[in-house]
Amino acid sequence: MFSSPFLLVFPFFLLACFLLYWAGARHAYTRRPEAGNGDPNTFDWHFFVPCRDEEAVVGTTVERLRADHPRAHVWVIDDDSDDRTGAIVAGLAETDRRVHLVSRVRPDARLGKGAALNAAYDELNQFLSKDADRERVVVCVIDADGQLDPHALERVSGPAGFGDPETGGVQVSVHMRNAGDPRPLGEDSGRLRNAFARLLVRMQDMEFSVSNAGMQLLRGRTGSVGLGGNGQFTRLAALDRIAAAERRPWQRGALLEDYELGLHMILNGDRISHIADTWVSQEGLPHARRFLTQRTRWAQGNLQCVRYAPRIVSSRHYGGKGVLETLYTFLQPVAHLVTLALCAVMFVLLGLTAAQDGVGEAFGGMLALWPLVLGLAVVSVLPFVLWGPVYRRDRASDRSLLSALLWGLALWLYAYHLFPASARGFVRMLRGRNGWAKTRRNAEVVTSGPVAIES
Template sequence: MVFVFGRFLVYWAGSRHAYRHNAPAEPGDPAAFQWHLVIPCRDEEAVVTQTLDGLRAAAPEAHLWVIDDDSEDTTRDLVLAAADRDPRVHLVQRRRPHARIGKGAALNAAYREISAWLPPSADRSRVVIGVVDADGQLEPGTLGQVCNPKALGREDTGAVQIGVRMRNADDELPLPGRGRAANALARALVRMQDVEFRANNAGMQLLRRRTGSVGLGGNGQFVRLTALDSLTVEEGRAGRPWPERALLEDYESGLDLRLAGWRLTHVTETNVSQEGLISVRRFLTQRTRWAQGNMQCLRYTGRVLRSPHYTPAGKAEVMYTFLQPVVCVLLVLLLPLSLAITAAGLVLFPAETADFQLRYGPWMLLAFVLATLPMVFWGLAYRRHVHPDRSRLTGLLWGVLVWLYAYHLFVVATRAAARMLLGRNGWAKTRRNAEKVTVGAPTALES
């Protein structure tokens, strides 16, 4: 237990230091690159038109490639209508049985189409593929920040991950027509997701930037085309740089790029916005998939530890990330075990057990509280950097909520472990807030 809390505190301290001492970079020249933004879509009629309009406004020089993963709604028609108005909008059409088998397979289809579309004379080192969620919106000036001198402005940089924020974090009525309690819970859930990405995760990524182990996300990653090309030379991966049938194809692709010798970095000067989930059920479904995908990454352990491209600090950081859900599951299993041992002790050795609990129980509880209190810092840091107009008391409240919010990791890690034991490794799309019912029948990979 001491080791678990110790490793958490070391990681937290490193993230906090990196977050507090981040130095912004000057933007680069987007005209030096050719930009292709890829938007994977599956039954996204609720958001796709708004997304295309927003991306065109934020990145007028970019080509927009929408991957329709055999949608059963009007997604395809909406994209074709947009393509009629804008020659820089392209449709990548996928059909079952090759569709709906995971985001990695969809991204690989776009990679092949973009490669075929480019002229043979194209300088592929100057072609950048960005991945944006179907509800994603880039801030103006994003492309300039992605190619700044510390990011793609360096020729050894293979990929860049930008920050993520929840654009509905200030929505006062996320559930119109519902009561105060339901809306209060939804507001808190979205706010915690925003704090998580803009403070906690930002600190983690800045720490990773120092250790050389930056992770890529499913929304807001930008990859140099030659970096993707380098992954396709591996046996069995022709035309498939992204891992297929992986639950965390984004993070795994970052591992593959780093193992291939490419530098990855994180840019905090710009963000991609997305919808924060307002449903606890959908949130837990999404995070269970993430935790299960994290556990799948354990198969990279040997390659990372043997790689000359990871520093010792980078290897330690990757191992921390790999083992986080595993440690959560072990702690969940240890709780009933420790209670059972205590109960047995009270029956068999009542005096000695009671004396032990009175002597050491309060110290153990105090250690647990002190070990988790640092999570409160992220609420205060979020207020200072994102909402300086809010009171310090509000920041403290957000910090306490972050501390409580972090316990969802134990729930989703346990669910993920159970799914793996049952052989349930399928990928299921997280429904948007605007979707009232599930569109289409489940596929073989959904569960």
């Protein structure tokens, strides 16, 4: 009953694709050249900080951006907040002419992060003089709780970034700054809950700072680097080119407005680079429910982006490697869904075999294959484990090698969240549910009611 070639071959095909992608990402990360510095004074910097009910963090974020990057302008988009976000930013703007408040009110507000960023783009256009060199104006999107490396602008201005005139966008690495917090849930929560939350945040930091950074550096070699929602830098001229073609830089209704922006940028002929030698930090999510909701949104956004596949395949700006890498990224949630379906089919077939021929006959054949199963398990787990020492070297040098290897093992288990997230994202898309509430910050007081994740 297990004679279907598809059932037998497909898992091996997925494993081969994963191993090839992992090998390329790890090599790109561990063998990357150091990004050189440039002169940030040759550019005009503007930070966009989209906010909705962010009074717990926005003041600190704006003050730090202004202190670390005194020549930059900070544009805070208040998306019709119910709290004091707008008042806090307005107070800062009164004493600092480089702080700007972009106020939005319903019904024009709360239409998504992309719409909020488009509003800031419009305000910036009105602010700049007509003779401004828009190739030298750089926009950077920072989350309301984001903290940017004080030396980031030097790296981004360098030859790996906007020092190259062909570069239209730069994405920097993302770190979770609460990865070392011993009690992410606070003193009132028990040891077990805090231990799980601590591990969850650590896995997010490991995922972003080494694994995802490696993927991005690999994409740098294939010409398909993606932009993220935090720490994305773009030339204003590149945004103009997208607006000319698509009516606006960021697309409304997009659940991955950041990644979608990068697709449009490459389709227009601009190059995107990833710089792993500088960073933006944010808070990792210590709550499993919020985390799963966030990843559901990302999976759903990936599925939405599949519609760009024909344009990418036919684009002269995507080479063969870039097309393959982008399609691989698009189809990850689809592969997870197919894998879940295959597992369900195999369990059904196993049950039917057990009912027809007996339990011994059904499981006997599987037990005879234990060397193959063990070999596949090792090959599947080892790539995750090998990220552990790399992460320890770059992000946790004070921890033991054993801890790093255990973190790598935990990263393998952590990766299984992709399967329920992909399934939930697919169901939401089928039901036409595309709306998402804002991320509740860790510093906010918890209130009753559902909370979904926007970023």
